[in-house]
Amino acid sequence: MQEVKREKWGNNFSEWFRSVLNGAELYDYRYPIKGCGVWRPYGFKLRRNVLKIIRKLLDETNHHEVLLPLLIPETLLAKESEHVKGFEEQVYWVTHGGLDKLDVKLALRPTSETALAPMLKLWIKSHSDLPLKLYQVVSVFRYETKATRPLIRVREITTFKEAHTAHATLEDAERQVKEAVEVYSKFFNSLGIPYTINLRPQWDKFAGAIYTIAFDTIMPDKRVMQIGTVHNLGQNFSKAFEITYLKVDGTHDYIWQTCYGISERAIAALISIHGDDRGLIIPPSIAPIQLVIIPIPYRGFEEKVYEKSREIYEILKKAGFRVKLDDREDITPGSKFYDWELRGIPLRIEIGPKDLEEETITISRRDTLERYKYKVHEMIEKIEKLLEEVEKALKKRAKQWFKNQINRIENLEEAKRIFEEKGGILEVPWCGNDECGLKLGEKLDARVLGEALDVDKYVSKCIICGKPSTKILRLARTY
Amino acid sequence: MQEVKREKWGNNFSEWFRSVLNGAELYDYRYPIKGCGVWRPYGFKLRRNVLKIIRKLLDETNHHEVLLPLLIPETLLAKESEHVKGFEEQVYWVTHGGLDKLDVKLALRPTSETALAPMLKLWIKSHSDLPLKLYQVVSVFRYETKATRPLIRVREITTFKEAHTAHATLEDAERQVKEAVEVYSKFFNSLGIPYTINLRPQWDKFAGAIYTIAFDTIMPDKRVMQIGTVHNLGQNFSKAFEITYLKVDGTHDYIWQTCYGISERAIAALISIHGDDRGLIIPPSIAPIQLVIIPIPYRGFEEKVYEKSREIYEILKKAGFRVKLDDREDITPGSKFYDWELRGIPLRIEIGPKDLEEETITISRRDTLERYKYKVHEMIEKIEKLLEEVEKALKKRAKQWFKNQINRIENLEEAKRIFEEKGGILEVPWCGNDECGLKLGEKLDARVLGEALDVDKYVSKCIICGKPSTKILRLARTY
Numbered sequence: 006m007q008e009v010k011r012e013k014w015g016n017n018f019s020e021w022f023r024s025v026l027n028g029a030e031l032y033d034y035r036y037p038i039k040g041c042g043v044w045r046p047y048g049f050k051l052r053r054n055v056l057k058i059i060r061k062l063l064d065e066t067n068h069h070e071v072l073l074p075l076l077i078p079e080t081l082l083a084k085e086s087e088h089v090k091g092f093e094e095q096v097y098w099v100t101h102g103g104l105d106k107l108d109v110k111l112a113l114r115p116t117s118e119t120a121l122a123p124m125l126k127l128w129i130k131s132h133s134d135l136p137l138k139l140y141q142v143v144s145v146f147r148y149e150t151k152a153t154r155p156l157i158r159v160r161e162i163t164t165f166k167e168a169h170t171a172h173a174t175l176e177d178a179e180r181q182v183k184e185a186v187e188v189y190s191k192f193f194n195s196l197g198i199p200y201t202i203n204l205r206p207q208w209d210k211f212a213g214a215i216y217t218i219a220f221d222t223i224m225p226d227k228r229v230m231q232i233g234t235v236h237n238l239g240q241n242f243s244k245a246f247e248i249t250y251l252k253v254d255g256t257h258d259y260i261w262q263t264c265y266g267i268s269e270r271a272i273a274a275l276i277s278i279h280g281d282d283r284g285l286i287i288p289p290s291i292a293p294i295q296l297v298i299i300p301i302p303y304r305g306f307e308e309k310v311y312e313k314s315r316e317i318y319e320i321l322k323k324a325g326f327r328v329k330l331d332d333r334e335d336i337t338p339g340s341k342f343y344d345w346e347l348r349g350i351p352l353r354i355e356i357g358p359k360d361l362e363e364e365t366i367t368i369s370r371r372d373t374l375e376r377y378k379y380k381v382h383e384m385i386e387k388i389e390k391l392l393e394e395v396e397k398a399l400k401k402r403a404k405q406w407f408k409n410q411i412n413r414i415e416n417l418e419e420a421k422r423i424f425e426e427k428g429g430i431l432e433v434p435w436c437g438n439d440e441c442g443l444k445l446g447e448k449l450d451a452r453v454l455g456e457a458l459d460v461d462k463y464v465s466k467c468i469i470c471g472k473p474s475t476k477i478l479r480l481a482r483t484y
Numbered sequence: 485m486q487e488v489k490r491e492k493w494g495n496n497f498s499e500w501f502r503s504v505l506n507g508a509e510l511y512d513y514r515y516p517i518k519g520c521g522v523w524r525p526y527g528f529k530l531r532r533n534v535l536k537i538i539r540k541l542l543d544e545t546n547h548h549e550v551l552l553p554l555l556i557p558e559t560l561l562a563k564e565s566e567h568v569k570g571f572e573e574q575v576y577w578v579t580h581g582g583l584d585k586l587d588v589k590l591a592l593r594p595t596s597e598t599a600l601a602p603m604l605k606l607w608i609k610s611h612s613d614l615p616l617k618l619y620q621v622v623s624v625f626r627y628e629t630k631a632t633r634p635l636i637r638v639r640e641i642t643t644f645k646e647a648h649t650a651h652a653t654l655e656d657a658e659r660q661v662k663e664a665v666e667v668y669s670k671f672f673n674s675l676g677i678p679y680t681i682n683l684r685p686q687w688d689k690f691a692g693a694i695y696t697i698a699f700d701t702i703m704p705d706k707r708v709m710q711i712g713t714v715h716n717l718g719q720n721f722s723k724a725f726e727i728t729y730l731k732v733d734g735t736h737d738y739i740w741q742t743c744y745g746i747s748e749r750a751i752a753a754l755i756s757i758h759g760d761d762r763g764l765i766i767p768p769s770i771a772p773i774q775l776v777i778i779p780i781p782y783r784g785f786e787e788k789v790y791e792k793s794r795e796i797y798e799i800l801k802k803a804g805f806r807v808k809l810d811d812r813e814d815i816t817p818g819s820k821f822y823d824w825e826l827r828g829i830p831l832r833i834e835i836g837p838k839d840l841e842e843e844t845i846t847i848s849r850r851d852t853l854e855r856y857k858y859k860v861h862e863m864i865e866k867i868e869k870l871l872e873e874v875e876k877a878l879k880k881r882a883k884q885w886f887k888n889q890i891n892r893i894e895n896l897e898e899a900k901r902i903f904e905e906k907g908g909i910l911e912v913p914w915c916g917n918d919e920c921g922l923k924l925g926e927k928l929d930a931r932v933l934g935e936a937l938d939v940d941k942y943v944s945k946c947i948i949c950g951k952p953s954t955k956i957l958r959l960a961r962t963y
Contacts, residue, residue, distance in 0.1 A: 035606060036553055036599075037560060038590065043603055046548035046618070053549070069525035070532070074515055074640050075554075075623055081516060094582040099592065101577040102627030111517065113554075113578065120515075124522055127514060139525070144554055148581030161553050
């Protein structure tokens, strides 16, 4: 058995990531504007499958998909003062239409709270219109001045799923925040992306929110990447935009709002977390191609091998697998192996002269590189099982690796040493005071991810001030 | 039986269209930028079903979906000189990122030929990379100075399906044009939208194309709307962008290109063509809701009626129908009828005390307003048949109406009179000379749609110059 290598993957991740995006023809970052890329057919199909999952989860929980305009007038964007402060340095401005200068500058949406607000004002009249749960999948734009990275820090985020909800009470908004956290948890679970859930510190919340909960994962270079956020907006926007509703008792109140988003970073994480030195490994449940059939034509058996391959292809297609027959004749089987391994197809099926003789197929697993021989008459059942195994194994490996990157330390000096050495996520006991978090972040030159929400109460002493503590604070170097 | 009225629909179409878009909650045009609207949940679902059809047709014919950036640098947009001339007065320009002025202005894509060109240059090396057939579904932007109209003439076209193909020879590009015309024909047929297919005059072709073929439909106000176009681009773009490929014989040549697009105008046509004075009528095959169940609760039977309604709902849902139970208790059945008729649900099912007694349901057809009574045990089969009938009847009615709006006239004076009186499409014998077309257009104050491509040879004399002719020229007042 060959060895599964993850050296380039872990030690030279940036290079690995770029070469995989290009080599597997997922996303082309050579477009002549910095921070803008092109989804190629194979990448687009993967993206489509990922979006199918989140749409299903949202539709099932009574969210309704809508589509809001891209352009937001400056006057609208500026109505909620914290919000505009948070975004104004990152906004692209449209100033001209044809040869005319526009009266009011138009922003390319950096996010859509302010585009939705005037519509909510029209749509929501009374308590019977609430709760209202909407979402859209669109491009959003940020004029990033930091170094950009394909899919991770871009200027056109091409795949932004943003949900916006309106509620009659704070309690219902809180319930919605919980539902959103649950939906996102299910989403990342189904992609096999491990995560931590953290309450962001006040200084790092979404511009205009009361508080922000974030999903953070760890990438192969041990840096942490935010992959989803859930915000309770309170009445900040509804007061700024005067969105009220008629209560049961006949009085009026401002609506309560939440919003939550995930982006193509989910796809970047998916690609990265399951990969190895040979390229992608896509979990079978979302793989655009689950099986690739490669004929191994020995001299004298060419036609028979191709014929058998086509026959097997038809059977597997009919059985409902997403299967591809690579019958290119000008390329060696070895080059085909390389191509499809790079693209992360979970199972490869080879059909050679021996298979003809024995009525078998030879299967190779992309994740472990293990090889199997199955009789043709039993192959459907065996393949089904094998796909399930690959799915499970990928998720298990990702989880295990992730767990190993989290270090819980109680002693400050040790925390510094371990964090410097190992990266990943540092967990420390914490009194809950923002100042202590801030201090620790500075000492470690790390970002404070915030209070861990997905752990049990942990009785200890704050790593900074020494006061009794029950909370866990998480820190990391982030993208 | 009640009468199906189409008075407001035909005589006051603009008003009808706006009130239906709003009333049925399809698309909200009250967004605070002129020419930009919001797809609401019900409209979005209809749009999703329409897009499903075109995606299926394109995927089946080996088109691959991609996603290109929204922003196009001015330098790129300007490379093909005819193209930029055609679009420069309609382009929105991004000039600032945050507080910085950009070095190069960025256009919001009016269409994506020039965004794709540098990528094709990277992707296409040799004849084995051809043909390449790509498409995307995106928003495009046109700074319209004419009066705007929701879904029909907007500044953000939110649903632009644009396909772009590359070929080794002119012949293959011509074959592709034919395939595109076939795909679009199937698409409009499946929506029940009648159309004519016309070769646009040279002065009205797509900026940068050799020629343009257009699909034109007729709206209830007898004006013609262009709903799809197919362009042969020749080597105009490939020469401007220097996109070449290696031929089998070892030499290089520029690629040949086509492109073709449809927009949300297809949805505007769908909504309009099948409507009547009560609102929408959506063909069952694409209706987000095919059946709505409305309980008719007489005093003393309330609980039993609701219970039976829920039971019927479960049965029909399980049978695979897209069914909705309207069990709102604060609204009368009459208001519910009004709501769902406006939204165009093909079949309404009423369940009252008598139905309980007789184990029946009462069905009302949205298109003819006819009513039927079916036994519960036979309802699935009956409903299936009825949905098919509605589908067929809608398509037939649309076709018949459309045919009546086309007038073929050989005499100039009569043509003038009939066109003034009836509007719609005027068909006249034509020698094929552009000058004659131009003259006639001016005389009638009509737009020349171009040469009819979907008619048999017609031997006559040109209506303008009197020379022998075999072609048909079409003219109309258009949007």
